Amino acid sequence: MELLKEKIRQDGAVKGETILKVDSFLNHQLDIDFLHKIGEEFARRFKNKKINKILTIEASGIAIAAITSTYFENCPVVFAKKSQSKNLDGELLSSQVTSYTRGTTFNIQVAEKFLKEGDNVLVVDDFLASGNALLGLLDIINQSSATIAGCAIVIEKGFEDGGKRIRETGVQLESLAIIKSMNPKTIEFEN
């Protein structure tokens, strides 16, 4: 997606060799007009998949998922939670995830009642790097009676192995920008 690559080049900042900061439009401040363009593009790429549910993970995936949902018909969003809450009860599906960004391992959880037979689920997230979070979300869908429709990612770090791990499962993975390499001076894209 050319517009996204331009936006990353213009507003992104690379810290060291692995951190890409896109906090001015994607994961701290959110450029909602731009997220609409992302949602529209995801809808175009998955238009034949009869998607009727979106699964994401708190916190950065939520806005992207909510806006993307607007481009599918009658398509609620469910977000996996990273911590215990008094608001979470009943039967839970969970999976263990190690996060590079936060340097921790944690359980992600979804109430079982929100992933039912007949739900064809698109998984949405902002970043794909090691693939741990995304594989955790796919694991949760596999534990439920719902089916996996595909994965919609805004930015894939092509120099990490998450994309390969997901594609090997046979799941349709659409990453709107795939970064081949980056450093504080330049960002090179694969796609």
Next chain:
Amino acid sequence: MELLKEKIRQDGAVKGETILKVDSFLNHQLDIDFLHKIGEEFARRFKNKKINKILTIEASGIAIAAITSTYFENCPVVFAKKSQSKNLDGELLSSQVTSYTRGTTFNIQVAEKFLKEGDNVLVVDDFLASGNALLGLLDIINQSSATIAGCAIVIEKGFEDGGKRIRETGVQLESLAIIKSMNPKTIEFEN
């Protein structure tokens, strides 16, 4: 907002005397079509306030804020973060918040560069109970050069004192449903 009260009566569940579960449409599974109606109503109530930024807090506020933003012109969303992240750096504004739901005290943080002079900020969240989270967000805006336009809340627990605490500050507070009292059998509204 009649539609919201109906939705709460139909899909909400009261646990004990203080927990209202609305996880089927507001804070775990998200009914995006319904969030559009909420966003439209917030826009109607604040239409003369020249709002050009929305501030919320992860995680439950994000989807509501993102959809609400769609009903204002050129209005990015910023969400306050509850935990340290490698993605958060530069000058930070922070405030301490005690959460009843999670039983913890934590700092919420916003990068200073996203609340600037000229930003007229609407604060959006799903619940108002003790008011601690909302007062934390207002504190952060007061530390910045931005101005407070008002607070937009989906559900206020009228039997807790958060609403009183916010209204005493003189800030325009709009709660779409105010619960007077509730128990597992009935929910009574003030408005």
